Amino acid sequence: MSSAIRKNCFLISKLFKNVNNCSKRLSSHFIYFPDNEKPVDGETSKMNMMQAINNAMDITLKNDPTAVVFGEDVAFGGVFRCALGLQEKYGKDRVFNTPLCEQGIAGFGIGLATAGATAIAEIQFADYIFPAFDQLVNEAAKARYRSGGQFDCGALTVRTPCSAVGHGGLYHSQSPEAFFAHVPGLKVVVPRGPIAAKGLLLSCIRERDPCIFLEPKILYRSAAEEVPLEDYTLPLGEAQLLKEGDAATLIGWGTQVHVLLEVAQMAEEELGIKCDVIDLQSILPWDEDTVCNSVKKTGRCLISHEAPLTSGFGAELAATIQEECFLHLEAPIARVTGWDAPFPHVFEPFYLPDKWRCYHTLAELVKY
Amino acid sequence: MALKTSAGFLRLKHLKQVVRLLSAHTRPETVINGGKPAEFPGAKAPYVTQMKFLNETSYDPIPIYRVMENNGEIIDSREEPNIENETLINMYNTMVQLNNMDKILYESQRQGRISFYMTNYCEEGIHVGSAAALSPRDLVFAQYREVGVFLYRGVTVTELVNQCYGNHEDPGKGRQMPVHYGSKQFNLVTISSPLATQMPQAVGAAYAFKRVPNNDRCVICFFGEGAASEGDAHAAFNFAATLDCPVIMFCRNNGYAISTPAIEQYRGDGIAARGPSLGIQTVRVDGTDLLAVYNAVSRAREYAVTNNKPVLIEAMSYRVGHHSTSDDSSAYRSLEEIKKWNTDESPVQKFKLYLEHKGLWDVESDKTWNKEARNIVIKTMQEAEKKKLPNWKEMLEDVYYDMPPRIQKQMQQMEEHLKKYPEHYPLDQYQSD
Numbered sequence A: 001m002s003s004a005i006r007k008n009c010f011l012i013s014k015l016f017k018n019v020n021n022c023s024k025r026l027s028s029h030f031i032y033f034p035d036n037e038k039p040v041d042g043e044t045s046k047m048n049m050m051q052a053i054n055n056a057m058d059i060t061l062k063n064d065p066t067a068v069v070f071g072e073d074v075a076f077g078g079v080f081r082c083a084l085g086l087q088e089k090y091g092k093d094r095v096f097n098t099p100l101c102e103q104g105i106a107g108f109g110i111g112l113a114t115a116g117a118t119a120i121a122e123i124q125f126a127d128y129i130f131p132a133f134d135q136l137v138n139e140a141a142k143a144r145y146r147s148g149g150q151f152d153c154g155a156l157t158v159r160t161p162c163s164a165v166g167h168g169g170l171y172h173s174q175s176p177e178a179f180f181a182h183v184p185g186l187k188v189v190v191p192r193g194p195i196a197a198k199g200l201l202l203s204c205i206r207e208r209d210p211c212i213f214l215e216p217k218i219l220y221r222s223a224a225e226e227v228p229l230e231d232y233t234l235p236l237g238e239a240q241l242l243k244e245g246d247a248a249t250l251i252g253w254g255t256q257v258h259v260l261l262e263v264a265q266m267a268e269e270e271l272g273i274k275c276d277v278i279d280l281q282s283i284l285p286w287d288e289d290t291v292c293n294s295v296k297k298t299g300r301c302l303i304s305h306e307a308p309l310t311s312g313f314g315a316e317l318a319a320t321i322q323e324e325c326f327l328h329l330e331a332p333i334a335r336v337t338g339w340d341a342p343f344p345h346v347f348e349p350f351y352l353p354d355k356w357r358c359y360h361t362l363a364e365l366v367k368y
Numbered sequence B: 001m002a003l004k005t006s007a008g009f010l011r012l013k014h015l016k017q018v019v020r021l022l023s024a025h026t027r028p029e030t031v032i033n034g035g036k037p038a039e040f041p042g043a044k045a046p047y048v049t050q051m052k053f054l055n056e057t058s059y060d061p062i063p064i065y066r067v068m069e070n071n072g073e074i075i076d077s078r079e080e081p082n083i084e085n086e087t088l089i090n091m092y093n094t095m096v097q098l099n100n101m102d103k104i105l106y107e108s109q110r111q112g113r114i115s116f117y118m119t120n121y122c123e124e125g126i127h128v129g130s131a132a133a134l135s136p137r138d139l140v141f142a143q144y145r146e147v148g149v150f151l152y153r154g155v156t157v158t159e160l161v162n163q164c165y166g167n168h169e170d171p172g173k174g175r176q177m178p179v180h181y182g183s184k185q186f187n188l189v190t191i192s193s194p195l196a197t198q199m200p201q202a203v204g205a206a207y208a209f210k211r212v213p214n215n216d217r218c219v220i221c222f223f224g225e226g227a228a229s230e231g232d233a234h235a236a237f238n239f240a241a242t243l244d245c246p247v248i249m250f251c252r253n254n255g256y257a258i259s260t261p262a263i264e265q266y267r268g269d270g271i272a273a274r275g276p277s278l279g280i281q282t283v284r285v286d287g288t289d290l291l292a293v294y295n296a297v298s299r300a301r302e303y304a305v306t307n308n309k310p311v312l313i314e315a316m317s318y319r320v321g322h323h324s325t326s327d328d329s330s331a332y333r334s335l336e337e338i339k340k341w342n343t344d345e346s347p348v349q350k351f352k353l354y355l356e357h358k359g360l361w362d363v364e365s366d367k368t369w370n371k372e373a374r375n376i377v378i379k380t381m382q383e384a385e386k387k388k389l390p391n392w393k394e395m396l397e398d399v400y401y402d403m404p405p406r407i408q409k410q411m412q413q414m415e416e417h418l419k420k421y422p423e424h425y426p427l428d429q430y431q432s433d
């Protein structure tokens, strides 16, 4: 088969010489801003986000004999290869494939955690987490509460790739953080790159509450940083102020942080203003102090996420910000988000809250 | 799935015999409960005095129905379906067309012309055999690896290629990834990526058909052996059985779900074994034998429509290609393993030999049609590539029947934005107002 294909490939390239290429719409919509600050001293290694996540799971499997890693196609590393090599290293009883069933994966993970094991579950795409919704929302989130604190499944972490990749269409692009942010009892985290991913994932794994760890899949390979090799954690519930200014507060998480960093740069060059850029990181619980202190300082706020506008997590932020910072606000809080439609395949460049939409809104915001 | 050596497991008149079977052979026969079966609402079964766990070895494996030998010869002439020569040739042509489409579109993804693709190698017989046995009015719920069904129904290569490009002639308006075909005209429900969701939907559709006076339609639902692990699969089987729905639940068991081999997907006797246990008429066939698939689906269809009952078919096959263009299967299986499915067990090869035995086909006609089939795809691709993508506004259409004011407002915002920043958007690739 493959030789036939190779031959065909040659013939087709000849035939198609004159036809326009469509690479423009497949190119990525953001510039990656690597983290230069290291959370701990010591030896580092250049890792992309996939490798940093692999490293966090490796550390866990090494130090916690109860820890297991599982999900669809996880044995060979998972479709994004985050678990690559872990089965060889730790054995088939610790890193393994499950049958193809997300509700099963979540329920199985809850059971593991209930019985004292550390469960690291992978859902192949965040778009496919919905069959597990019942287990996560009604079971994982409520286990401690309904048992009067006797039982819990805090040792469960569900990792799942989320958000846009350029060509994912309806079911390989969604950012479902807001669904889970509506569930008291869960913690929801989205990293923006390798250093953050390692520290936050290790926190989630050790956290006493069940965590949903949403990994922007476009960053797996495109983002590389010098990641400390040793064990470190980054606190959940804390945002990071990545850039400082006084004109406005820009808030995002995951891939969108990089869009906002570029927007802040554009605003500096084009409008001569400086902005605070905040990576929320923790969606639930979120860092009201960092956000509100910044907005009180700047008086203007732009929130941006890939998920649709209506009932997106930006709505929760905006409501709290206006409550806490009302007298400091110089303009209505702005939201730049995906539109209220499913995530479309060929229209992705028009759907995303890209730098031009964010920049335009910011320019209006500071003029208000 | 009869209990070993006993065909009359559930027939109550053979109660005594059954009691003997399930108990230890050394014990004398005892009559329990006056020889009457239990009357629990949940089970009408005989009583026994010895406990015995049943497991997969308690039953013979469900056999695999075949009509053809690998060399294309009919094994039992009574099983050779009576299909007109012209139809036979059309069936073969569809498989070859499918192969050519797969080769070229797979490669075109490699060159970045389309964003994604999935091939169908070694499952061509499943597609064409089942499609040919159905009425064109039967409703199809597909998973994604069934494009041969679409071709056989009459969807053109052009329509399929347009979908892969997401251009303005794609009936799905460019919204879905490649291979998510759908055609209302040909009764092919648009494919959705989340696995197994189509299964209970197919059952519901069959229930609706059943209620139509003088119904002569059934529903067929395709799904992989991997998808069969989802909760929705169980729901579908159980609904189909309890609500008596004229639906054919067709499992394509190709041995893999991405990298996960069948042995890690389920234990026991495959997907077929689930049928009888849920009260569903079930058959297992060789999916590389087009005629076996054809017979199974024809008889399943007749049974389903006549009796308003579901049928489960498990067609055994092998996924010869990578899972998709996002996958490299050399990471989890050997080339050696693939070989025989590409040669001796190739459904296309077997069916070609069958046609040759019948004098309907020869090397020359094969060469000619392969060349033509290939040209059809290449020509279509050249045209598809020149076609613009749909107007960006299609992004916000069809979310609701009527566009709510909030979405209208968003459309307006984007329109103004594009007026201001046109140079930052690939507008020239999309149709304009």
Ligand SMILES: Cc1ncc(C[n+]2csc(CCOP(=O)(O)OP(=O)(O)O)c2C)c(N)n1
Residues within 6 Å of the ligand: A072, A100, A102, A124, A125, A128, A131, B145, B193, B194, B195, B223, B224, B225, B226, B227, B228, B252, B254, B256, B257, B258, B319, B323
């Ligand atoms: C709910 C859900 N979970 C996971 C996936 C990702 N996924 C796509 S195809 C696939 C394997 C399916 O295997 P199978 O059903 O055997 O079909 P095959 O690809 O072998 O034809 C997986 C896991 C998905 N599409 N939907």
Ligand SMILES: [Mg+2]
Residues within 6 Å of the ligand: B224, B225, B226, B252, B253, B254, B255, B256, B257, B258, B319
């Ligand atoms: Mg399969």
